[in-house]
Amino acid sequence: MIEIELDGQKVEITEGSMIMHAADKAGTYIPHFCYHKKLSIAANCRMCLVDVEKAPKPMPACATPVTNGMIVRTKSDKALKAQQSVMEFLLINHPLDCPICDQGGECQLQDLAVGYGGSSSRYEEEKRVVLHKDVGPLISMEEMSRCIHCTRCVRFGQEVAGVMELGMIHRGEHSEITTVLNDTVDSEVSGNMIDLCPVGALTSKPFRYQARNWELSRRKSVSPHDSTGANLIVQVKNNKVMRVLPLENEAVNECWLADRDRFSYDALNGDDRLTSPMLKQGGQWKAVDWQTALEYVANGLKQIRADHGAKSIGTLASPHSTVEELYLAGALMRGLGSENIDYRLRNAEFPASEGVRWLGTSIASLSNLQRVLVIGANLRKDHPLFALRIRAAVRKGAAVSVVHDVQNDWAMSIASSVITPAAQWAQALADVAAAVAAEKGASAPAQGNATDAAKAIAKSLLGGERKAILLGNAAAHHANASGLLALANWIGAQTGATVGFLTEAANTVGAQLVGATPGANGLNAGQMLSGSLKAVILLNNEPEFDSAAGKKAAGALGQAEMVVTLSPFKANLEFSDVLLPIAPFSETPGTFVNAEGRVQSFHAVVKPLGETRPAWKVLRVLANLLGLPGFAYESAQEVLVAARGALDAQATHVQGEKLNNASTAAIDVSAQAGKPITASIYQLDGIVRRAPSLQLTADARSVQAREQASEGVPA
Numbered sequence: 001m002i003e004i005e006l007d008g009q010k011v012e013i014t015e016g017s018m019i020m021h022a023a024d025k026a027g028t029y030i031p032h033f034c035y036h037k038k039l040s041i042a043a044n045c046r047m048c049l050v051d052v053e054k055a056p057k058p059m060p061a062c063a064t065p066v067t068n069g070m071i072v073r074t075k076s077d078k079a080l081k082a083q084q085s086v087m088e089f090l091l092i093n094h095p096l097d098c099p100i101c102d103q104g105g106e107c108q109l110q111d112l113a114v115g116y117g118g119s120s121s122r123y124e125e126e127k128r129v130v131l132h133k134d135v136g137p138l139i140s141m142e143e144m145s146r147c148i149h150c151t152r153c154v155r156f157g158q159e160v161a162g163v164m165e166l167g168m169i170h171r172g173e174h175s176e177i178t179t180v181l182n183d184t185v186d187s188e189v190s191g192n193m194i195d196l197c198p199v200g201a202l203t204s205k206p207f208r209y210q211a212r213n214w215e216l217s218r219r220k221s222v223s224p225h226d227s228t229g230a231n232l233i234v235q236v237k238n239n240k241v242m243r244v245l246p247l248e249n250e251a252v253n254e255c256w257l258a259d260r261d262r263f264s265y266d267a268l269n270g271d272d273r274l275t276s277p278m279l280k281q282g283g284q285w286k287a288v289d290w291q292t293a294l295e296y297v298a299n300g301l302k303q304i305r306a307d308h309g310a311k312s313i314g315t316l317a318s319p320h321s322t323v324e325e326l327y328l329a330g331a332l333m334r335g336l337g338s339e340n341i342d343y344r345l346r347n348a349e350f351p352a353s354e355g356v357r358w359l360g361t362s363i364a365s366l367s368n369l370q371r372v373l374v375i376g377a378n379l380r381k382d383h384p385l386f387a388l389r390i391r392a393a394v395r396k397g398a399a400v401s402v403v404h405d406v407q408n409d410w411a412m413s414i415a416s417s418v419i420t421p422a423a424q425w426a427q428a429l430a431d432v433a434a435a436v437a438a439e440k441g442a443s444a445p446a447q448g449n450a451t452d453a454a455k456a457i458a459k460s461l462l463g464g465e466r467k468a469i470l471l472g473n474a475a476a477h478h479a480n481a482s483g484l485l486a487l488a489n490w491i492g493a494q495t496g497a498t499v500g501f502l503t504e505a506a507n508t509v510g511a512q513l514v515g516a517t518p519g520a521n522g523l524n525a526g527q528m529l530s531g532s533l534k535a536v537i538l539l540n541n542e543p544e545f546d547s548a549a550g551k552k553a554a555g556a557l558g559q560a561e562m563v564v565t566l567s568p569f570k571a572n573l574e575f576s577d578v579l580l581p582i583a584p585f586s587e588t589p590g591t592f593v594n595a596e597g598r599v600q601s602f603h604a605v606v607k608p609l610g611e612t613r614p615a616w617k618v619l620r621v622l623a624n625l626l627g628l629p630g631f632a633y634e635s636a637q638e639v640l641v642a643a644r645g646a647l648d649a650q651a652t653h654v655q656g657e658k659l660n661n662a663s664t665a666a667i668d669v670s671a672q673a674g675k676p677i678t679a680s681i682y683q684l685d686g687i688v689r690r691a692p693s694l695q696l697t698a699d700a701r702s703v704q705a706r707e708q709a710s711e712g713v714p715a
Contacts, residue, residue: 052073139203243265273612349479381408
């Protein structure tokens with residue numbers, strides 16, 4: 001540590017730090033545009049010029065290393081005049097169109113121009129004009145004349161996203177930011193460029209001209225999509241979600257968001273929303289009141305239980321549902337006398353529960369790993385924010401190994417990989433285990449062949465200190481998932497690596513904690529989707545898209561006497577008998593438990609649309625109509641407290657002993673039939689599937705083209 005004097009204040013700072021870092025530590029604001037704490041230093045805007053004693057001229061605070069005894073003045077006449085001169089240069093070519101600019105009211109340049117800009121300009125020449133670019137459905141580059149060449153967007157793509165999609169061409173006043181080849185910006189985290197842009201050059205295309213910044217209310221929430229549990233700021237106007245931004249949380253999502261977290265709100269205001277209960281009568285859908293719909297469901301369940309027994313009734317629940325909803329769904333089933341409830345819709349194997357499967361480490365620790373083995377995941381698309389952290393680890397020297405059936409582009413260097421059909425993953429891990437055993441002088445857990453690729457992965461895992469073995473969505477859904485876990489655990493024990501699941505959905509961990517799985521005599525999701533039930537409750541899911549059964553689910557569920565769909569959308573119309581409109585995450589309070597076991601509760605940010613009701617209330621009233629005891633809840637918080645046997649309502653993290661990736665399953669390396677069912681990035685749940693802007697992206701269109709090709713439809 002060294003000591004400098006900053007505006008008369010003594011500041012201790014790590015040697016090698018910049019003046020800007022010392023100012024941040026001291027709480028002193030230095031104006032800047034190109035500097036960002038998560039990006040490399042470019043020092044190209046010069047707005048952060050400060051007065052350093054004995055320096056012949058003002059120095060950029062972001063790029064000037066501190067030295068012991070250095071004296072820095074950020075508010076002296078010398079510093080202020082330098083900053084004002086830089087501002088004058090920046091405004092020479094800026095269009096000064098604040099009244100019509102979409103960034104007005106939240107623009108760094110606008111804010112700093114008030115303090116450092118002049119009242120008039122000495123520049124009389126014609127301002128430059130930069131032509132707009134079309135870079136896809138998410139980012140608008142219509143006003144590139146506003147660009148001040150801070151290069152934040154370029155550095156974000158190169159350093160954080162791993163794909164340099166934007167760059168600067170030409171020189172001097174002809175410089176401009178562009179995709180060079182007129183490509184689109186297709187990164188799964190591209191929306192962060194909008195946040196980073198300090199002017200109105202990059203703006204949100206879906207939000208463009210929808211509202212002014214000062215018209216919006218800001219409310220906190222949690223993403224309902226993947227297992228990161230990204231923290232959100234949801235901006236609302238007239239009881240309508242207008243925009244979603246990241247809420248900074250270094251332990252979870254840092255200051256970033258995946259595009260599906262940012263832009264999926266489009267679906268919340270779409271035409272596909274279900275706004276009143278509906279019954280199918282004579283093959284036609286008819287809107288009814290809540291009392292009629294719930295009495296129809298209650299009477300139907302009573303009749304089916306009397307005719308066929310409680311075991312003929314089951315619930316298929318989405319792991320994107322809240323803790324409260326999943327807890328009450330399980331309680332409702334068990335109150336009826338049925339153990340048929342399951343959230344594992346895409347699984348091919350349903351082993352007896354041995355513990356709550358989780359990440360095995362903290363999310364923040366992913367950034368500092370030295371060795372990583374990822375099994376059965378397209379990391380970049382399945383878990384974009386986890387990929388950012390592991391990419392950051394790679395930039396620090398981490399080695400990443402992969403076992404998968406496709407060589408995906410993860411936008412990071414891969415040290416070693418085994419690309420083999422999913423049926424051979426267990427054998428591939430057995431080969432790695434054999435290589436580890438040979439190095440350690442231990443007995444291998446299964447018959448394996450220490451191939452060159454296996455030896456490379458083993459050597460990688462035996463090196464370093466901080467290491468993890470991560471099983472992805474495809475590994476969790478695999479027909480031999482328990483065998484893969486057992487092999488991963490053996491390798492982890494021998495190499496000192498943590499073992500965990502990336503976990504698919506926002507509340508996969510929470511679903512396990514509250515028992516949204518079948519009891520000893522209950523049917524699992526695969527069995528329920530085979531047509532063995534007389535009455536089915538579908539909580540927030542569409543089996544055709546959300547289950548391993550796929551299109552076969554419609555035929556199987558069509559055999560039931562009654563299918564009840566609880567959804568925010570007009571879903572499952574083909575085989576449902578009742579549609580009950582439930583609130584999406586934006587219209588209901590609830591709780592998600594993310595991959596690391598972090599408990600995050602949130603409030604509704606807008607009122608329910610139309611006759612929509614929170615699912616926990618619908619389940620409570622339905623239980624009351626069925627005459628089931630123990631459902632006298634008045635709030636979502638009371639439901640959470642009721643679930644506290646598994647989940648402490650006051651805890652920020654689930655207790656460690658409840659999270660357990662241990663496995664006693666026998667290891668079978670024989671070939672397993674079938675490719676695991678996983679959802680592509682913009683098909684994960686009903687909300688992203690209905691977000692128009694996301695469905696126009698390259699990722700979504702490539703999936704649509706593959707589906708059309710498989711069905712013989714011309715693309």
